[in-house]
Amino acid sequence: MTRTVEHVLIIGGGFSGMAAAIELRKRAIAVDLVEVDPGWRSYGAGISLGGATLRAFGRLGILGEFLELGHCADGVGLYRSDGSLLGELPTPRLAGPDVPGGGAIMRPVLAAILARATRASGADVRLGCTFTSINSDADGVDVTFSDGATRRYDLVIGADGLYSAVRSTAFPEAPRPSYTGQGVWRAVVPKPANIKSAVMWIGPHLKAGVNPVSRDSMYLFIAEDRATNERIDESEFLPRLRSLLAQFSAPDLIAIGEQLNESSHIVFRPLEELLVGQPWFKDRIVxxxxxxxxxxxxxxxxxCIGIEDAIVLAEECAGERSLHEMLQRFQARRWERCRMVVENSARLGEIEIAGGDKLEHAAIMRESLMKLAQPI
Known part of the structure; x- marks a missing residue:
């Protein structure tokens, strides 16, 4: 019997797009993946990952390489801005009894791991290419590409990120990303011997943290309240980050500030959020x-939730139901979990900006991590 989904196009070569390619190929579904960036680059410093993400890496088959190239540890140490201990946030071992409950890695390193797995899966990867038109009918989707090629698919997956061209084309009524009133600074610094896992220092209106990304490096992050989303020139990055660190008296952060220099891979990103209402699919586009x-x-x-999307969608596409039923099942399995992460993260940011109830903040963290520990 011919399956409902035999040939899929993925637009976007980020983490979720690559994960979808890997998982679909495991089920012998033909995959084309197009990525507009000819260098298939991933920008940024480190990325922190919880147990649910490591569990998803196990499903993808990349956990071993992550453990070799990244860093894993249990728990998150919580401190006041002066360095006095507040407590520790436990991180359950969701990826297996021998895998710590959290970790971190450099974003470009994780992207390279996923890119190797995507190519090894047999997906047809075309870089420097995107779509120019998508036309869906009852039996398939005709896609014209920027290189002039035209191909027909059973399903098109839009995985092209926050400012998605697929979303704008197929869902013109969808909301746009919104600025949250915070920005995050990141940098890469040497890891001292006393930092073995993720640590955060919490001040009245600033939160700083570090997380090891390898045996000898860690990444620094600082969440800063910013009323307006204004561009910051890169020439200001180093002095501004040093100025923020100067607001903490914790000895570890003082030492980090002294180590920062022009080679610290400093990046700044305004924090934006987006939650598109149901459904996330229209005809043969999801x-x-x-x-x-x-x-x-x-x-x-x-x-984590983007990679989980890919895993769940591939599971549903492997069946013999109608495409509409498959996509409905995908939607039902993903909506509440993703809504929870977006809305709870937004609420945590609101509490931080307002200098609000620390007990509410802690309760939301605990509740969210418990829900993320549940199977997908």
């Missing part, structure tokens, strides 16, 4: 990842 549920990093779960 959206996944940041394209429909971009979240702030407060729960360290943005990459």
């Amino acid at each position: 959206l996944i990842g940041d394209t429909v549920h971009a979240t702030t990093p407060h729960l360290a779960s943005g990459a």
